[in-house]
Amino acid sequence: MLSSGQSARRGSIGPFRNGDVPCTCQNTEPANQYVSKDELDDLQKRRAEEFRQHQIRSGKENDVLILAPANTPLQYPMRGFRVTPMNKTLIPGLALQTQKRAVYKVSLRVQKGVLSVLDVQEGEKVDGQNEKHLSISSSSLQQINELLSRLTYTSTIYHIKTEDLAYFTFENHEVIFPIEIRRLSVPVLFDPGKDVNSQVTVLIKAFLRYKELNVLIKSIRWNYPKIKIIVADDSLNPEKVVGDHIEHYIMPPAQGWFAGRNLAVSQVTTKYFLWVDDDFVFLNETRIESFVNIMEAIPELDVVGGQVETNQFSFKLQYEEGISEEGGCITRVHSTHAPLPGFDGCFFADGVVNYFLGRTDAVRRVGFDPFLKRVAHTERPA
Structure with missing residues (x-):
């Protein structure tokens, strides 16, 4: 989250990379x-450009395969080896x-998959094909390395996000490397289009005013x-809000500020939305x-x-994890990072005033708690 100097005002009226290969789509019509x-x-x-920014936001630019040099006689991937569930993949x-x-x-052994050497x-001499423990032997070092270059891993448990550990052994040397x-x-x-009209939607929560x-x-x-402009309106006696490029959504009465935000954000079709009070x-x-311009230059940001x-009204949050029985401590400090x-x-x-540009997909993943009805500002003791 970012705080910037852009202003409005209240009215006076009230190395290697996994997957760096082109894909091929068969038996389908190209879009x-x-x-x-x-x-x-x-x-x-x-x-x-949008995909480049997506890679940055999802951390894929750090998804680099790092090979450990032969400090021991064994070379292996230290990090960055990723497989999809139940698909055979060469271990690089x-x-x-x-x-x-x-x-x-x-020899190699794993827990959540099986190992095999192709062709x-x-x-x-390969023992343990398609099993959790596999060994390779040869009188030729060149042949050993040729067989290792054809070694594959296949997970046998379907899980969308987990990890296995591979144990790689030679004589009295053993190394362990992760398989994501x-x-x-x-x-x-x-598609950000070519101007601000195709990039941003203005969102307003209306109530009576x-x-x-x-x-x-x-x-x-x-x-x-x-x-x-999208208006989410939970007024008791709604009035019409008309005009070009305006969508006015009538809610049940007094559903609250955050419920209105959720409704408004759900209707956005642009990359960003601008939140303003009515x-x-x-x-x-x-x-x-x-x-x-800031959001495009820094794709990691969710809100400006x-x-x-x-x-x-910018502030930062300081969190101490504490113990599991009592929980941690969170402190709000009126400062920036x-x-x-x-x-x-x-x-x-970590927090900004109620005038911000949000990245639509990021805000949708988090949303707003509709339990907070009319008091959606900072919580204060009574």
């Missing part, structure tokens, strides 16, 4: 046949580096005549684009908070 050729190149560039980087022996013998030929078992997820990518709401909408339209007023210098009049490099006046924070 690009539904896009006109004059749009395809630009669309593919936007898609590539396995090798033996040692002095000449009459016979070389290595075993006559004269190649994870079902791949389809990335959620939004229609005069202020209309002033807010008018102020938004000064600089953003085509941006979509008694805000946009200033001439209010620029949503500055929020978008602004400033309302002179109030940024650190400046954001490259953006003067912006700071990393």
Whole structure:
């Protein structure tokens, strides 16, 4: 989460990488046949940039396979070896580096899968094919390493996210390396389009204050005549909110601020949304684009908070884990973590004022607690 200096105001009215190989889609029609050729190149560039940002946000840019050098005679993947559940996968980087022996013998064992060597030929000594414990022996070091290059792992337990440990042994040397078992997820990518109207939706939770709401909408339209506005309204006697590019959703009465937020966010089709209160007023210098520029430059961010009049209300949370019986301690400190490099006046924070740009998919994963009805500000003792 980030705090920035963008402002509005309240109205006065009230190495190696796993999977770095192209995929092939068989017996299916490519999606690009539904896009006109004059749009395809630009669309593919936007898609590539969105996927790059997705990789950063999901940590895939750190998903690097690291091979341990032969400090022992055994070379193996220290980290970054990932398999999908119940799919046979070559184990990368396995090798033996040692002095000449009459016979070389290595073995591997796992717990949640089986091991096998592909295309075993006559004269190649492999014991334990498709079992949890496998051994390879040969009088040739070159042949041992050739067989190790064809060694595979297949998980036998279906689990979308777990880990196995492989024990790799030669004589009195043994190393252990992790095997991450994870079902791949389809990335959620939004087409950001070419301008702020296709990137951002403005969200408003309305309750009774229609005069202020209309002033807010008018102020938004000064600089953003085509941006979509979504209003979630739980007023007791709803009034119509009309206008171009406005969606007005009527809720049961007095459902609360966070219930309204959940409804509004559920209807967003853009990559980002801007949250504003119904008694805000946009200033001439209010620029949503500055929020978008920060989010596009730093894909790890979920929220960028602004400033309302002179109030940024940024704070950080300090958490001590404590013991399981009594729980931990969480403290709110009215401060920030650190400046954001490259953006003067912006700071990393855990909480921001109620005027922020949110990344739609990230906020949907967390949501807002509808148990908090009309008091959705900071909890205070009575």
